[in-house]
Structure formats: C-alpha cells, structure tokens
Amino acid sequence: MKRSIIYFVVFTYLLAFGGIKIANAKGDINSLVPDKSLPIVKKSLNIAMFLPLSYDRISELDFTKFNIEDKKRLKYRCFEYITFYEGARIALDKLEKEGYSVSLYVYDVGEEDVAEMNKVLQNPEMKTMDLLIPLVFHNCFNAAADFALKNSIPIINPMSPNPTIVENNPFVFKIQPSxxxxxxxxxxxxxxxxxxxxxxxxxxxxxxxxxxxxxxxxxxxxxxxxxxxxxxxxxxxxxxxxxxxxxxxxxxxxxxxxxxxxxxxxxxxxxxxxxxxxxxxxxxxxxxxxxxxxxxxxxxxxxxxxxxxSYLNDYTNQNFVEFVKEYRKHFRQEPDKIYAALGYDIMMYFVPAMQHKGNSFITEPNEDRTKVMINSFYFDRKDPKDGWQNRRTVVYKISDYKIISVGR
Structure with missing residues (x-):
C-alpha cells in the first residue's frame, strides 16, 4: 500500500519540476548523464533515502481545512519530512545540469518502525546502494547502520546529536556537530x-x-x-x-x-x-x-x-538566499527551519565527493564544497574503527534585532 501511494504524493508535490521522473520504492527516480570531461571516478550513484512520510494515511487528509503549520504533527504528518526530500531534489536538479548521475530510491519508513526498516533492507536492490540516508529515530537508524556496516555502504545520520552513533562503524557520517x-x-x-x-x-x-x-x-x-x-x-x-x-x-x-x-x-x-x-x-x-x-x-x-x-534560515548567507529562490520557484513557499536546507547540502556535498573520490571516499571524505553549500561540512574521527563526525557549525549574533552569521 505504501509504495503505490508514493507515486501520487510525490507527483502532487513535485509537479514544479516538470519532466523530472519520480519513482516509488521499487525503482529509481532519475538517471542523469555525466559529463565525460569531469574527473568522476564513480560514474553513477544509487542512493536510498528513508523518510517517515506516512503515505499510507494520505486518504485521511482533509484539504478543505488545510493548515500544515498548526496540524502537521497530529494530522498531516506526511508533510513533516517531505521538505528534506524537496531540498535534496533541488540539489539533484542542479547536479544533473553539471553532469552527475544519481538514481534515488525513496522509502516510506516510520520514525520508529524497526520492522518496516528491516523489511525494506531485505529488498534485493539495497545491496547495490552506494549511500543510505535514513531520517529516522535511534533504533531504526541502528538497524540501517548495521546493514551498512555488513555491506560496506556509507550511511548518513542527518539529525542525531548523539556522538555514540559513530562508534565501531566506520561507514557512519554524523551531520549534526557535537x-x-x-x-x-x-x-x-x-x-x-x-x-x-x-x-x-x-x-x-x-x-x-x-x-x-x-x-x-x-x-x-x-x-x-x-x-x-x-x-x-x-x-x-x-x-x-x-x-x-x-x-x-x-x-x-x-x-x-x-x-x-x-x-x-x-x-x-x-x-x-x-x-x-x-x-x-x-x-x-x-x-x-x-x-x-x-x-x-x-x-x-x-x-x-x-x-x-548548525542550520538556520540565514538570509545573510547568499547561498541560502539562492536556495530559497529555487525553493520558492518549485514549491511556492518558504523552506522549513532545517530539513530542506539539510537535504540540499547533503546532496550537494556527498554526490560530487563520492563520484570524484570513488572507493577512497570512505577513508578521505573531505572536499571543499563551501562555494555551493549553505553550510559546509568538515569530517573528522578519532579512530579508524569509528565513523565520521561533522565539525562545522556556525556562530550567530543578534545585531539590530536581526540574526547574522559572524563566524564558523
């Protein structure tokens, strides 16, 4: 049921992208043709994204009383995390024009639905993935991280502040700074x-x-x-x-x-x-x-x-301003506080870095993407047996009753 619904919802939200194809959990959403002049070691990436989209409850939505901001946690939960995908989609649209090739698989997995996560991980295509991005809670993430470790697949944790998630798993990339x-x-x-x-x-x-x-x-x-x-x-x-x-x-x-x-x-x-x-x-x-x-x-x-x-809607950041223009163009609204920009930056960093570095990425992941990202990443780890921790965060200051970035 969930997978058949994905076609409808993604189509509803992403009409603004015109001819870009979107597929359900069984197939890819986009095949991009690389520019052969680019120094790409890995010519194409398969990326799996796990989001708590609650698409199986879409029939319960009452669009005559539509108010996402007030009700999304209670009634419109399928809209809570879609902005992460939307931000990622804007990045992939840009990267396509630069010649990068990505097949993105989107899976509807509940925040704490470990059984569903394990079920999805058993799909045959999972072992062909080059990158896993689960936007889920601790136990669900651990299930995906165990799979990533067994199959030597890099995995991103976008939101957890918990520093222990990188322990004893060199394939984990923790985005939120410690x-x-x-x-x-x-x-x-x-x-x-x-x-x-x-x-x-x-x-x-x-x-x-x-x-x-x-x-x-x-x-x-x-x-x-x-x-x-x-x-x-x-x-x-x-x-x-x-x-x-x-x-x-x-x-x-x-x-x-x-x-x-x-x-x-x-x-x-x-x-x-x-x-x-x-x-x-x-x-x-x-x-x-x-x-x-x-x-x-x-x-x-x-x-x-x-x-x-680590993330804030900072209108003094020109890269964020440009991102907002694209977001408004495609989705006719402002991005949320964190998920949209985070989805964008993850794709803008990991797709080029992984394609440029190929198999060496997992041991040498750092690449300067400051010019194209809203907030750049710099990864470090204490021990080769552990995963990677992003160490970049931003200092903001209140000046003339406005929030401005003043240091990194």
Missing part, C-alpha cells in the same frame, strides 16, 4: 574577533564535562577566564569583570526543561541589566533563548547575544 565542535567553533570565533577577551563561564554541576571542554580550549589560548557555578554563586557573577578587557559571558546552564531554562535566562538578563556600572558585555548562550516568549529582546540586543547552530 558539543566539542560547538566549543571549538565558539573559541575560534572569540580568537578571531576579540583582542583581549575575559571569559566568564556560567555552569552547574550537570554541565561539568562541557565546562571542562571549555576550560581546556580557553587555557590553550592563555586567556583570562573564570568558571562560576550559577547554582551556588549567582550573586557573584560580576566579581571577575575586567574593565580593561572584552568581557564575554558564556552560559552553558541547562536546567532540564524549557520552563526552568526560560526562568534562568530571564534571571541572568535581569542581573546583567540591573548592574548599571557594567562595561560592554557579550553573551553567548543557547539558540533556544530566542524561542522564550517572556524574554526582553531589548536585553538580547543590549548584551550582544550569540549562539551556535
């Missing part, structure tokens, strides 16, 4: 933008490991710094201010839920605002703060709020 990458990017930004930083690190015992990461990174730079346990010493957070240096508060406090984190964010901002004798302050904290309705945006602006994030 905490280590966030720390490295933040420290690199400070090094590039500030001449004499004085860093005040706010934490609680729960964040001890992250605090120690920052400690090692900061001490390597020989910067002035102090760590303050906010639970114990929240009334002493100004004691280490140095009026002769550039003062940077880095908050890694996580109270465990949104309500408590929102209360903490308000408390910190009010403390900073009530101290009228402070020199200029730069505050680095979590992106989630911008979603807290009670926060005063004037204070966010006043204290030069920064955060790190």
């Amino acid at each position: 905490t280590v990458a966030d720390v490295e990017t933040t420290v690199r930004y400070i090094k590039n933008k500030f001449t004499s930083p004085n860093i005040i690190l706010l934490f609680t015992p729960k964040e001890k490991l992250v605090m120690e990461m920052y400690q090692r990174a900061i001490e390597r730079e020989n910067w002035t710094w102090s760590g303050i346990d906010f639970n114990k010493y929240q009334n002493r957070i100004f004691e280490k201010i140095d009026t002769k240096k550039e003062n940077i508060y880095i908050s890694i406090v996580d109270k465990g839920n949104q309500q408590l984190n929102e209360a903490y964010a308000n408390t910190l901002l009010m403390k900073l605002n009530n101290n009228k004798g402070l020199p200029p302050i730069n505050l680095i904290a979590q992106y989630d703060w911008l979603d807290y309705p009670s926060l005063d945006l004037k204070l966010i602006q006043k204290f030069n709020f920064h955060f790190t994030l």
Whole structure:
C-alpha cells in the first residue's frame, strides 16, 4: 500500500519540476548523464533515502481545512519530512545540469518502525546502494547502520546529536556537530574577533564535562577566564569583570526543561541589566533563548547575544538566499527551519565527493564544497574503527534585532 501511494504524493508535490521522473520504492527516480570531461571516478550513484512520510494515511487528509503549520504533527504528518526530500531534489536538479548521475530510491519508513526498516533492507536492490540516508529515530537508524556496516555502504545520520552513533562503524557520517565542535567553533570565533577577551563561564554541576571542554580550549589560548557555578554563586557573577578587557559571558546552564531554562535566562538578563556600572558585555548562550516568549529582546540586543547552530534560515548567507529562490520557484513557499536546507547540502556535498573520490571516499571524505553549500561540512574521527563526525557549525549574533552569521 505504501509504495503505490508514493507515486501520487510525490507527483502532487513535485509537479514544479516538470519532466523530472519520480519513482516509488521499487525503482529509481532519475538517471542523469555525466559529463565525460569531469574527473568522476564513480560514474553513477544509487542512493536510498528513508523518510517517515506516512503515505499510507494520505486518504485521511482533509484539504478543505488545510493548515500544515498548526496540524502537521497530529494530522498531516506526511508533510513533516517531505521538505528534506524537496531540498535534496533541488540539489539533484542542479547536479544533473553539471553532469552527475544519481538514481534515488525513496522509502516510506516510520520514525520508529524497526520492522518496516528491516523489511525494506531485505529488498534485493539495497545491496547495490552506494549511500543510505535514513531520517529516522535511534533504533531504526541502528538497524540501517548495521546493514551498512555488513555491506560496506556509507550511511548518513542527518539529525542525531548523539556522538555514540559513530562508534565501531566506520561507514557512519554524523551531520549534526557535537558539543566539542560547538566549543571549538565558539573559541575560534572569540580568537578571531576579540583582542583581549575575559571569559566568564556560567555552569552547574550537570554541565561539568562541557565546562571542562571549555576550560581546556580557553587555557590553550592563555586567556583570562573564570568558571562560576550559577547554582551556588549567582550573586557573584560580576566579581571577575575586567574593565580593561572584552568581557564575554558564556552560559552553558541547562536546567532540564524549557520552563526552568526560560526562568534562568530571564534571571541572568535581569542581573546583567540591573548592574548599571557594567562595561560592554557579550553573551553567548543557547539558540533556544530566542524561542522564550517572556524574554526582553531589548536585553538580547543590549548584551550582544550569540549562539551556535548548525542550520538556520540565514538570509545573510547568499547561498541560502539562492536556495530559497529555487525553493520558492518549485514549491511556492518558504523552506522549513532545517530539513530542506539539510537535504540540499547533503546532496550537494556527498554526490560530487563520492563520484570524484570513488572507493577512497570512505577513508578521505573531505572536499571543499563551501562555494555551493549553505553550510559546509568538515569530517573528522578519532579512530579508524569509528565513523565520521561533522565539525562545522556556525556562530550567530543578534545585531539590530536581526540574526547574522559572524563566524564558523
């Protein structure tokens, strides 16, 4: 049932691509003719994409009350992840024009439907795949990763922050940067933008490991710094201010839920605002703060709020602006917050890199694709027996009430 429905839904969503062919889980969606002048080691790729599309429930949709943003999680779940495919499709359309050859197989697999994942993995064509992209939850991904390991097929995890997914599987590529990458990017930004930083690190015992990461990174730079346990010493957070240096508060406090984190964010901002004798302050904290309705945006602006994030609809990024133009052209709407751009970048990186490098890709995956990607990747691993971790993330800043990218 699911596979027969795929024809209908993909056709509905991708009419804008005109003559581009789309196929169900049994066949390829596109055969592209490579430019023989390109230095392509592997002339064509077979890619399997596993998405929780819920196409078997499409008959339940009531299009007379269509409101995806309000209801998609409850009623229109088949639209939740389709933007990942749409972003990937835009990339493949571009790559086709450059001469790359890809056959993309799309499978409808539930986020946690391990039985369905295992069933799909038994299909004869699966062993012919060059790349697997499961946008699913932990257990489902593990099933696909085990298959990838047994059959020596690279596999991408687009969304998980869990660093353990790369362990003991050299074929895994983890896209979401780890905490280590966030720390490295933040420290690199400070090094590039500030001449004499004085860093005040706010934490609680729960964040001890992250605090120690920052400690090692900061001490390597020989910067002035102090760590303050906010639970114990929240009334002493100004004691280490140095009026002769550039003062940077880095908050890694996580109270465990949104309500408590929102209360903490308000408390910190009010403390900073009530101290009228402070020199200029730069505050680095979590992106989630911008979603807290009670926060005063004037204070966010006043204290030069920064955060790190791997993906954001950043209209100061020209590559993202060009992507949005294509997305609007084909789908007549704005892309979502992350899935569309992520699907685009994964294809724009992996298709050329794998075709250029061939069998050497799995041991030497890095290739500079900065000029054509929204956010580029750089992969690293600690041990040859483990998979690859993307270490690229972006520092954003609130400036004139706008979010701008300021460092990578």
